[in-house]
Amino acid sequence: MxxxxxxxxxxxxxxxxxxxxxxxxxxxxxxxxxxxxxxxxxxxxxxxxxxxxxxxxxxxxxxxxxxxxxxxxxxxxxxxxxxxxxxxxxTYSLDAEVNDGEGNDYYAMMSSDEDTPEKQVIVSETQRQIRKVIDNMPDKYKSIIVLRYLQDLSLQEISDVLDMPITTIKTRLHRGREYLRKKLEASGTRNYL
Structure with missing residues (x-):
């Protein structure tokens, strides 16, 4: 390619x-x-x-x-x-964009084995919480989390895209995951990451 x-x-x-x-x-x-x-x-x-x-x-x-x-x-x-x-x-919030007709497909960070109504509600709420946390995440972590987990780029590719040393990428990725985990735990969302 x-x-x-x-x-x-x-x-x-x-x-x-x-x-x-x-x-x-x-x-x-x-x-x-x-x-x-x-x-x-x-x-x-x-x-x-x-x-x-x-x-x-x-x-x-x-x-x-x-x-x-x-x-x-x-x-x-x-x-x-x-x-x-x-x-x-x-102060700008993206909460109003959550139900923009596209659903939350891009933030489906967990797999679903069953499609029971209860499971769909849990998955939907979890996706909403993840999206909210990512939207409010500091930019230096947000860009790396998005490129790594949602665009599926390798650490080297992220390093090349953002023109940063790979050690910085690793550090920010770790801190971004910790930020995400802590915010999700604080909101009562189970940790699927």
Whole structure:
């Protein structure tokens, strides 16, 4: 996949609109999910997709072909999300976005063996609690938790995306998990992490 993306990036850099359209098609959903998971808002996630591809298009000449394309595009998107999070006021709450019609699928961090109504209520409430904690988590932990557990990136990929040493990633991941665990315990939610 990496070779194909590198080839598409080269073609797009040389003005091939079809190659750029293929890159958009390959990554638009992944970028949307990253934006939604980090920002918790559909409109902002859609904005992140557009901003990411605008930045990508105007900066294709800077793409280093020795670097994985996925790492580069995720770095652009993650940085845009982090910038938006920094600009938000501390009092801004995403609670109103919990029932936005998309459900809480992205925050389904636990598996369900049975689909009894009782189990569905517990799972739904747990997902709501996890989402609330992640939404209110300090940004330095939030971005790493989202990239690791919700985007399923490796520690090395997160290090590349956020341009941080892997030791810092490990430390923040550990502290982020602890933050999440403590907040979930304080709310009475069972620990499934």
């Amino acid at each position: 990496n070779y194909m993306e590198t080839r598409l990036a080269k073609l797009a850099r040389n003005g091939d609109r079809r190659a750029f359209a293929e890159l958009v098609e390959l990554y638009k959903d992944k970028i949307y999910h990253l934006g939604y998971r980090m920002l918790g808002n559909r409109q902002e996630a859609e904005d992140i997709v557009q901003e990411t591809f605008m930045r990508l298009y105007s900066n294709l000449h800077r793409y280093d072909e020795n670097q994985k394309f996925s790492t580069w595009i995720f770095r652009i998107a993650a940085n845009l999300c982090i910038d938006r999070l920094r600009k938000r006021k501390v």
